[in-house]
Amino acid sequence: MKKTQVLLLFLNIVLFSFTEANSQNKQKSNSPLFSNFTYQGNDQVYKDNPLKSDEFYTPILQGCYPDPAITRKGDDYYMVCSSFAMFPGVPIFHSKDLVNWTDLGGVLNNVEEFNPHDTGISAGVYAPGITYNPHNDTFYMIVTAFTGNMGNIIVKTKDPKKGWGSPIKLGFGGIDPSIFFDDNGKGYIVHNDAPDKGKELYNGHRVIKIWEYDVQNDKVISGSDKIIVDGGVDLSKKPIWIEAPHLYKKDGKYFLMCAEGGTGGNHSEVIFKSDSPKGPFIPAPSNPILTQRYFGRDRKNKVDWAGHADLVKGPGDKYYGVFLAVRPNEKNRVNTGRETFILPVDWSGEFPVFENGLIPLEPKLKMPKGVTENKTGKDGFFPNGNFTFQDNFTSEKLDNRWIGLRGPREKFITVTKKGLQINPFDTNIKDLKPTSTLFYRQQHNSFSFTTTVDFKPKSDKELAGVVALQNEGANYVFGITKKANDYYVVLQKNHKARRDEKTASTIIASTKIDLKKPLQLQMKANGDDYTFSYSTNGTDFNNVGGTVSGDILSTDVAGGFTGCLLGLYATGSNDAQPE
Structure with missing residues (x-):
């Protein structure tokens, strides 16, 4: 074959591959245009507790940002969460003062290396650890990946703001790994695991293991593993789910901090001490050092499920701890999911104790020593409290708070001068596949979520609108579709009577509409009460379906580990048929 023929063949293959990839990512049908987006939080707790000039709110990350881990290099703090x-x-987030945080996006952002395309929403990756190693000036992020046969993986970088290296698979099982570097540069990994075969004593019996880590070759040293905690603080009391371990060194002693009690109402944080990283570890007599499990169910401004913590030395050499907790609504439902909180930590004695972590948690704290300005929500810093987030989708870079599910958002979005075009996949919101949905975490118990949609469906298989989603089997869909020659807005509820049953779909209501111009769609919540409305003039909103319960959007009802996600949704496989 001549060189010119080979070249033409190669060009044809490249062109075909590009066209094929493009056809998969771009529109399969009509593409809606979203614009004029507004999310507004309206929680009473923030109205009742205005900030003074030297205060800030906790949680510092509202919405589904659970399992925080934190590290420090100089004056730079980096924090990661489960996704x-x-x-x-x-x-991953960055801060200079533990108060004002910048959203850096996600560590695992290459779908060729991390692809949760066929997993349930609560699979993927969770319980990360992040550690700065001063001996080689390198940051390590370690996490368990429940997708693609990855298992426990680690990634590295010299600068978290500039991206991370490729995942390195580690040869051990279990979950919740974190990495620790001793003063001599030696590395160790601790993690949750099952007891040795045949030694499980009860349901929820777990252990903490440690491995020596080969820093030069980035692998655990075979045969170096050892159980350093069996069951928890007191095995005779049958403690459950000892997990999320972190190792620290202070005054020549080693401290192992873990979560205990499961990640629900009995959640807590406990601490152990040893002369060696390999133990034996002796529990503190003051355990737990953080919990909310002892207080009345109906207390005001309730914060619950506190645990899964990590410590860092903050401004003025004062210790702080980040941890997960929840803020249930008036019916004790957990729609905002597990969020990231922070408390100062008193480590003046032998063991650390979270300050005010054993009394009902308050919504605000004094800023760390030397921190003079709360910039949350300003100058690009992540907001908290009650805030408004607006987006016309006209900037070149989409805000990091917008995320995909089971795949990158870039596969289905196109930014135009008029707004954001969502190119619909032939997948439904209920499918265990990537869907063409741009998600934003619900960050308040009371909120409004409003957007303008320019869309004229060509068939009943096409729908564009908004969703409130706890998981693939528990969600509400509210959008524009077609029946015969007429256009409709339709509200669909997808849910399971029991978690082990198939998803049942119910049309709550539908309304015929005149689609002469773009429509505004709105979701609102007032605690457990959710409403869905539309407007043809941008002012007067018409409710569809009355008030519905947010129960199916709650972690403790629907199961799993995530909070509610609010989405801009388009599909070429609609099954929400107007009645």
């Missing part, structure tokens, strides 16, 4: 099947994986 499950959201994409990109493992959100």
Whole structure:
């Protein structure tokens, strides 16, 4: 074959591959245009507790940002959280003062290397650890990946703001790994695991293991593993789910901090001490050092499920701890999911104790020593409290708070001068596949979520609108579709009577509409009460379906580990048929 023929063949293959990839990512049908987006939080707790000039709110990350881990290099703090099947994986934040945080996006942002395309929303990756190693000036992020046969993986970088290296698979099982570097540069990994075969004593019996880590070759040293905690603080009391371990060194002693009690109402944080990283570890007599499990169910401004913590030395050499907790609504439902909180930590004695972590948690704290300005929500810093987030989708870079599910958002979005075009996949919101949905975490118990949609469906298989989603089997769909020659807005509820049953779909209501111009769609919540409305003039909103319960959007009802996600949704496989 001549060189010119080979070249033409190669060009044809490249062109075909590009066209094929483009056809998969771009529209399969009509593409809606979203614009004029507004999310507004309206929680009473923030109205009742205005900030003074030297205060800030906790949680510092509202919405589904659970399992925080934190590290420090100089004056730079980096914090990571779980993301499950959201994409990109493992959100990461940066701060100079523990108050004002910048959203850096996600650590695992290459779908060729991390692809949760076929997993349930609560799979993917969770319980990351992040550690700075001063001996080689390198940051390590370690996490368990429940997708693609990855298992426990580690990624590295010299600068978290500039991206991370490729995942390195580690040869051990279990979950919740974290990495620790001793003063001599030696590395160790601790993690949750099952007891040795045949030694499980009860349901929820777990152990903490340690491995020596080969820093030069980035692998655990075979045969170096050892169980350092069996069951928890007191095995005779049958403690459950000892997990999320972190190792620290202070005054020549080693401290192992873990979560205990499961990640629900009995959640807590406990601490152990040893002369060696390999133990034996002796529990503190003051355990737990953080919990909310002892207080009345109906207390005001309730914060619950506190645990899964990590410590860092903050401004003025004062210790702080980040941890997960929840803020249930008036019916004790957990729609905002597990969020990231912070408390100062008193480590003046032998063991650390979270300050005010054993009394009902308050919504605000004094800023760390030397921190003079609360910039949350300003100058690009992540907001908290009650805030408004608006987006016309006209900037070149989409805000990091917008995420995909089971795949990158870039596969289905196109930014135009008029707004954001969502190119619909032939997948439904209920499918265990990537869907063409741009998600934003619900960050308040009371909120409004409003957007303008320019869309004229060509068939009943096409729908564009908004969704409130706890998981693939528990969600509400509210959108524009077609029946015969007429256009409709339709509200569909997808849910399971029991978690092990198939998803049942119910049309709550539908309304015929005149689609002469773009429509505004709105979701609102007032605690457990959710409403869905539309407007043809941008002012007067018409309710569809009355008030519906947010029960199916709650973690403790629907199961799993995520909070509610609010989405801009388009599909070429609609099954929400107007009645």
